[in-house]
Amino acid sequence: xxxxxxxxxxxxxxxxxxxxxxxxxxxxxxxxxxxxxxxxxxxxxxxxxxxxxxxxxxxxxxxxxxxxxxxxxxxxxxxxxxxxxxxxxxxxxxxxxxxxxxxxxxxxxxxxxxxxxxxxxxxxxxxxxxxxxxxxxxxxxxxxxxxxxxxxxxxxxxxxxxxxxxxxxxxxxxxxxxxxxxxxxxxxxxxxxxxxxxxxxxxxxxxxxxxxxxxxxxxxxxxxxxxxxxxxxxxxxxxxxxxxxxxxxxxxxxxxxxxxxxxxxxxxxxxxxxxxxxxxxxxxxxxxxxxxxxxxxxxxxxxxxxxxxxxxxxxxxxxxxxxxxxxxxxxxxxxxxxxxxxxxxxxxxxxxxxxxxxxxxxxxxxxxxxxxxxxxxxxxxxxxxxxxxxxxxxxxxxxxxxxxxxxxxxxxxxxxxxxxxxxxxxxxxxxxxxxxxxxxxxxxxxxxxxxxxxxxxxxxxxxxxxxxxxxxxxxxxxxxxxxxxxxxxxxxxxxxxxxxxxxxxxxxxxxxx
Amino acid sequence: xxxxxxxxxxxxxxxxxxxxxxxxxxxxxxxxxxxxxxxxxxx
Amino acid sequence: xxxxxxxxxxxxxxxxxxxxxxxxxxxxxxxxxxxxxxxxxxxxxxxxxxxxxxxxxxxxxxxxxxxxxxxxxxxxxxxxxxxxxxxxxxxxxxxxxxxxxxxxxxxx
Numbered sequence: 001x002x003x004x005x006x007x008x009x010x011x012x013x014x015x016x017x018x019x020x021x022x023x024x025x026x027x028x029x030x031x032x033x034x035x036x037x038x039x040x041x042x043x044x045x046x047x048x049x050x051x052x053x054x055x056x057x058x059x060x061x062x063x064x065x066x067x068x069x070x071x072x073x074x075x076x077x078x079x080x081x082x083x084x085x086x087x088x089x090x091x092x093x094x095x096x097x098x099x100x101x102x103x104x105x106x107x108x109x110x111x112x113x114x115x116x117x118x119x120x121x122x123x124x125x126x127x128x129x130x131x132x133x134x135x136x137x138x139x140x141x142x143x144x145x146x147x148x149x150x151x152x153x154x155x156x157x158x159x160x161x162x163x164x165x166x167x168x169x170x171x172x173x174x175x176x177x178x179x180x181x182x183x184x185x186x187x188x189x190x191x192x193x194x195x196x197x198x199x200x201x202x203x204x205x206x207x208x209x210x211x212x213x214x215x216x217x218x219x220x221x222x223x224x225x226x227x228x229x230x231x232x233x234x235x236x237x238x239x240x241x242x243x244x245x246x247x248x249x250x251x252x253x254x255x256x257x258x259x260x261x262x263x264x265x266x267x268x269x270x271x272x273x274x275x276x277x278x279x280x281x282x283x284x285x286x287x288x289x290x291x292x293x294x295x296x297x298x299x300x301x302x303x304x305x306x307x308x309x310x311x312x313x314x315x316x317x318x319x320x321x322x323x324x325x326x327x328x329x330x331x332x333x334x335x336x337x338x339x340x341x342x343x344x345x346x347x348x349x350x351x352x353x354x355x356x357x358x359x360x361x362x363x364x365x366x367x368x369x370x371x372x373x374x375x376x377x378x379x380x381x382x383x384x385x386x387x388x389x390x391x392x393x394x395x396x397x398x399x400x401x402x403x404x405x406x407x408x409x410x411x412x413x414x415x416x417x418x419x420x421x422x423x424x425x426x427x428x429x430x431x432x433x434x435x436x437x438x439x440x441x442x443x444x445x446x447x448x449x450x451x452x453x454x455x456x457x458x459x460x461x462x463x464x465x466x467x468x469x470x471x472x473x474x475x476x477x478x479x480x481x482x483x484x485x486x487x488x489x490x491x492x493x494x495x496x497x498x499x500x501x502x503x504x505x506x507x508x509x510x511x512x513x
Numbered sequence: 514x515x516x517x518x519x520x521x522x523x524x525x526x527x528x529x530x531x532x533x534x535x536x537x538x539x540x541x542x543x544x545x546x547x548x549x550x551x552x553x554x555x556x
Numbered sequence: 557x558x559x560x561x562x563x564x565x566x567x568x569x570x571x572x573x574x575x576x577x578x579x580x581x582x583x584x585x586x587x588x589x590x591x592x593x594x595x596x597x598x599x600x601x602x603x604x605x606x607x608x609x610x611x612x613x614x615x616x617x618x619x620x621x622x623x624x625x626x627x628x629x630x631x632x633x634x635x636x637x638x639x640x641x642x643x644x645x646x647x648x649x650x651x652x653x654x655x656x657x658x659x660x661x662x663x664x
Contacts, residue, residue: 342535344640348639390529393642460533466550516623516627517578521576521578522577524581525565525592530583532582538632539632540628542629543627551561553557
């Protein structure tokens with residue numbers, strides 16, 4: 001039986017101070033041109049928490065509005081405010097920076113996160129009031145340290161400073177004096193990824209109604225690497241986050257495949273559950289501090305706010321078929337292989353057309369495609385275009401080439417089978433998975449029947465290969481918990497129709513002959 | 514003679530446009546000597 | 557343009573002579589294509605990389621421009637590129653690229 005998606009968690013963490021301190025665009029600029037005009041004007045372009053909260057794409061991400069509603073919002077979206085915006089949504093929340101630093105400290109097991117005493121005291125109650133933060137997690141937050149100690153660590157170059165509203169409130173110390181893989185920079189990056197993954201897991205558990213103790217395995221599919229100098233990417237973020245989230249019966253492992261990793265991980269999770277190896281598996285990923293403000297040079301130049309001001313996280317709970325929740329159909333898995341080639345048509349054929357054709361389906365038979373759902377508000381001013389839109393156009397163009405639709409219907413196809421991107425440019429976060437929450441709700445409401453998630457990854461950035469990567473999967477309604485037969489009714493109809501068409505063509509050919 | 518014939522061609526592809534290796538396949542058929550093909554990623 | 561790619565472009569121009577080098581880009585947007593073209597002709601407009609202030613004046617085209625399409629094997633072009641002609645705004649790309657070439661290319 002196919003496994004099902006029990007629930008999802010989508011979280012954002014608004015971290016304006018980390019943009020300045022930790023985003024690679026900013027750190028590289030500070031190293032090369034410390035007095036640049038861009039760095040000087042950057043702080044003026046940062047958004048307040050309230051602005052990030054009322055931003056339409058962010059409200060959609062956490063489930064407070066449907067992606068379809070974005071069609072009605074005038075572009076650029078940062079000029080509009082969503083009425084009734086809130087911190088919490090159906091799938092998760094947008095956490096402010098101060099509370100997140102407490103979660104980061106609660107997620108630290110090596111005593112490297114140091115927070116100032118008064119800051120902790122002033123923030124603790126708000127943090128503990130978050131409905132997903134258990135007393136146990138809140139209890140992990142230490143009383144705090146004197147600011148003089150924190151200041152000394154930072155001045156000695158032994159720690160990454162932590163700021164809130166431009167004020168030093170803590171630091172992340174290095175975990176080793178000489179090992180660069182345990183440096184303050186790496187520890188900071190990894191702890192922020194871990195903490196945002198924990199937050200996503202907590203929301204996914206809440207939203208799905210699954211007992212945390214029932215989760216048997218966790219797969220982390222973020223883009224960071226943790227380990228020491230002898231095993232740089234040794235892992236294991238998954239089990240580390242599961243520990244803090246209170247999944248006492250879970251083991252886990254990390255899956256890395258650039259932005260394609262979340263869909264790879266979902267296929268693995270669905271397979272593990274379908275095989276009966278584990279009954280309940282969580283797929284999770286935290287956010288990426290390096291990508292904060294990645295396109296902010298263009299945003300500042302074009303007088304936009306710095307829109308890449310949030311860490312993103314997501315988690316999906318995949319479990320044995322309960323006869324109710326939407327299924328992951330493992331017959332409809334597409335993959336870009338070593339031999340596929342890199343031309344866009346070869347890529348889209350391998351990810352979209354091939355698995356559909358193998359199952360007697362055509363490109364328009366998928367109701368909604370969820371490729372890379374980057375928010376165009378972020379990418380357009382940076383000259384990177386509208387990434388979801390170009391993905392939809394590629395799928396539509398392939399459908400034209402294959403004769404599934406007419407050339408004149410290309411724009412209609414994009415509108416009907418596509419969505420406008422709403423995800424932050426946090427690498428792996430926008431790739432396929434942002435739509436899972438809505439897809440499950442809309443499938444259960446009977447509004448749509450099939451959603452294809454497409455994850456694509458730029459493997460070549462690691463300089464180990466020139467290859468690209470991608471995988472896809474299809475989510476469909478629950479079959480009622482019934483063991484599926486080899487071929488569905490729809491496939492039989494499609495096969496018969498094709499046979500009849502070929503027979504008719506052969507007859508025409510003969511008479512003309 | 515083609516504008517690529519015998520030239521040293523450097524390729525800067527785009528992951529969301531045309532990737533480097535796809536451009537290289539084309540350039541080779543026009544007599545180019547592809548000395549470098551890379552793909553950029555803006556997201 | 558990526559800093560490492562800028563360095564490579566500069567090295568190849570030094571090694572082979574700028575008149576012997578042609579740069580082909582595959583950008584998804586006219587603006588991004590124009591920025592890449594500007595980088596290898598007039599210098600890095602973002603002042604970030606090794607080509608900052610370096611006016612190589614290299615010959616540069618987008619793979620979808622007619623000058624390139626007409627010299628590539630049509631079967632290979634069809635297989636590798638043609639679908640993207642339906643996706644990209646080719647006219648906009650041509651306009652941006654031509655404008656940069658007219659201003660900064662030294663070896664046309």
